[in-house]
Amino acid sequence: MPVAAVALVAGAVGAGPVIAAVQGDPALPERTAEQLLADAVRAARSDPRPMSGTLMQTSSFGIPGLPQVSGAGGSSPGALLAGSHELKVWYGGADRIRLALPGRMSETDLVVDGDRVWLWESGTNTATRITAGREDLAGHGRAPGDRAAEALPTAATPQQIAREVLERADADTAISVTGDEKVAGRDAYQLTLAPKDEASLVREIRLALDGETLVPLRIQVYAEGSAEPAFEVGFTTVTFSPPAPENFAFTPPPGAKVQEKALADLVPGPVGGQEKGEELADGAEVVGEGWTAVAVLPFSEKDLRGLASQKGQGAGSADAGAAEAAVESLLKSAERVDGAWGGGRIVRTKLVSALLTDDGRLLVGAVTPERLVEVAGQK
Structure with missing residues (x-):
């Protein structure tokens, strides 16, 4: 789905846009939308350039049951599910990557230096050495850092999301371009992609592409009927x-708890990743394609409650209770739907709808509830 990556990144009631775009006189060569799209796709498929920078992410999906959060939250990856957050990035190549997620009183760092991969969590004073064979880290030809970075699964950059979006632009997408944006002090093109299918909850996706490198500098996802982005990074x-080499050097500080974990214990799913077209999970499938694709997978209310309980384990009783309370609130807010296919409960957010059926299926997509009900009747 065009916004599948976005849906995995974050979804909470948060603030409006936090990354200002400064309008000014056009300073870039004119390009048609088709030319810019083709160039952007080629750039997304090529090896990234060495770089460093600071990212800001904010989300306002409007998921019932999740608390209001504003400002910079905690430094755990799960904290990215609400409000606005900062992420620092250093990229020296496929095997030299550092991501830092600062919090109020702590920081989580993922450091990749060749085959040495560390996850540092200052809040718990824990340094985790991530172990795996180089072939496992690469995962079907992917670079070690690409796979290892999934140890912070909610830390997504504009490049990662834009790659997913650009690959799916098709005849059902209206495309336009302007060349007068400024993001992070750099001149940028703005490529706007909008679905033509009215069943999509996405109004448009705006990609700000660096005028010199075509590297995505910002991505904004707008929902139908909303004036502000529902998601922005x-x-x-x-x-x-190239970042300085010392950015990728890490030694556990004195007194830190040092442990080793396999990559498979930190990254959901097969270590080697999945090729395009592979099954998403046992019994899961995707119905349709493009903007209105719907994922259908075995999942019950019992599974949902169990997932909340699992997420709370090791995080403290307060966090565990909050997760369970969020699930209860989510289920109470769900609307009951029934039809010849059976029945279930449906939740609509700004960008994503989900239908949990009585017969143990979960249907989810960036589509209207009516589209989910239609798919449920087909299966």
């Missing part, structure tokens, strides 16, 4: 030069 500062 972009650079507030960026430099396209």
